[in-house]
Amino acid sequence: QLNSTTSDPATLDTADSAESLLAESTVSCSPEIITDEFRAFQIYDCYLVVASDAGLEIIDQHALHERIMYEHLRTKILAGVVESQRLLIPETIECTAVQAAAVLEHSELMTQIGFDIQEFGGTTLLLHSFPVLIPRGSIVRIVLDFAEKLIQKDGRLSRRDLLDHMLHTMSCRAAIKSGQRLALEEMRELLRQRHLVQDSHHCPHGRPTALTLSRHTLDQQFGRLG
Amino acid sequence: QLNSTTSDPATLDTADSAESLLAESTVSCSPEIITDEFRAFQIYDCYLVVASDAGLEIIDQHALHERIMYEHLRTKILAGVVESQRLLIPETIECTAVQAAAVLEHSELMTQIGFDIQEFGGTTLLLHSFPVLIPRGSIVRIVLDFAEKLIQKDGRLSRRDLLDHMLHTMSCRAAIKSGQRLALEEMRELLRQRHLVQDSHHCPHGRPTALTLSRHTLDQQFGRLG
CATH class of the missing domain: 3.30.1370.100 (MutL, C-terminal domain, regulatory subdomain)
Structure with a gap:
């Protein structure tokens, strides 16, 4: 739901950081660096598979981007700066x-x-x-x-x-569609923007944006916990 | 269970291909090629996350290597060529x-x-x-x-x-232990050997070697199927 206050400092902060991020339109990095630091790939041109602090995450690229766009637009509209x-x-x-x-x-x-x-x-x-x-x-x-x-x-x-x-x-x-092949730089940018929006776990329609398999879940599935 | 026949042609074929594979002790490929063709990474120095024809697979590196070693040793013992x-x-x-x-x-x-x-x-x-x-x-x-x-x-x-x-x-x-960091070449080799052993879905103790998330499962989880 839309929050009708425009003076919420948290909201405005988010707007600022999101704006400064979007300004960096290109991210350049060699494949070697990506292989080391950035463990992610795309499957079915639809999901991003990512190693994060939370564990293994599978992300619906459309749902996540939709949420990011939604939060971004909403913040700008609330701030009157579309x-x-x-x-x-x-x-x-x-x-x-x-x-x-x-x-x-x-x-x-x-x-x-x-x-x-x-x-x-x-x-x-x-x-x-x-x-x-x-x-x-x-x-x-x-x-x-x-x-x-x-x-x-x-x-x-x-x-x-x-x-x-x-x-x-x-x-x-x-938002990016399901079925769209993403370059590594695009994946990286999408995942980076993810951390700037509130409630990034669901798309605006309520569908989940990510499925997380924690170490505990994996250890359980593989019979590693007793 | 051990199969006591030594003349099983399927078993011997496996032995042959496994042997020829092991002969290729080093696999050289540049990181760029791996990034393109070989979509896999390791998490927790324990699991391999792999995009395969079956979907997204999470593999217990120890359990899988244990199964490969077991099948390999067993084939050689049955053929009397350890x-x-x-x-x-x-x-x-x-x-x-x-x-x-x-x-x-x-x-x-x-x-x-x-x-x-x-x-x-x-x-x-x-x-x-x-x-x-x-x-x-x-x-x-x-x-x-x-x-x-x-x-x-x-x-x-x-x-x-x-x-x-x-x-x-x-x-x-x-077998490779859990907790062992693998180089991309080692991951690639382990995954390649996987297709040469029978019953690679479980380690010799019966623990699963892989957890597979098919496209259907993912689409269901993300509410993409109606």
Whole structure:
């Protein structure tokens, strides 16, 4: 659930560190160093297998990234600092008249989460800007998802819950997908960001992001404990 | 249990391939190649974590190596081809008079498993040769274990079961220990030998050698299946 206070110092601290981390866009390290320090690999282009202090962890790459994106967006929205990317040439979004009306009616909510969408007429919307955290290719799909959510839930959801739903949608669409092969540097970066978010054990939908096999569990499974 | 037929073609085939494999004593490969092709790492200096066709496997390094040693020794004994290392200067083994008597009484059994042990007098035995597969440092401990087993079980165990007990002891003592840090090349070699032994899922004592998490299991755990 969204926390509506913006002055929570812990939240703001997280925002700061997350921001400084994201600024380091490239991590360069030789394979030798990774082999030594960073014991992790990807399986099924879906899960990361990692040796950590907690034991052996298997991480759902999409669920974890979704949680990271969610926390990151949420922190920025609470702090009122969502960075938007302004388009030189606005993009048109084709939708139904009902969808267009729903989006325009909530234009203030859209602005708060980093979208500047204006009326173009009838079944077309004009996208002027979108949050920098969201990949350009996902934008139209996200706006249409929002429109559907607004139509379905409007009047039955508080503004805060609507915002939370939108955050979920954005996080899910913007996160690394299952089936995406990750480079070692990407795995490393994802795992590093993990420690910066609260509640990283579950994705925003409640699915676990990681399965941990502690030494005790392993020793038990292998009959090493008596 | 020991299989007393020596003409089993499957057993002999295994012996052949195992032998040719052991001949490749060094495996050279650069870390880059390992990182790409060979997705495995060690945790707690005890378990190997491996991506395989079966899924994610966690392997007890000692239990697996014990099973490999056991199968290897067993195959060689059945084929009557245990290679012995002859010592230029025989090693003395101090034990009790009862232990010495028990070992000497079963000298033919000892020969069959690769040991040449002679009487030296009283509480001392003379070791002339030992199986090449066994690390030199484990020999005295293994002979004393044998002596104890022979004293405890003699008359109550068949020759075949005695031999099997001895194989277990040798395999356990000769195998990589838990707590031993493995180089990537050693991990690679251990995992390669794994596919050459029958029944590699359990150590000779019945403990599992591997825990497998299939894609289906993982997808279930992560709520990816409906």
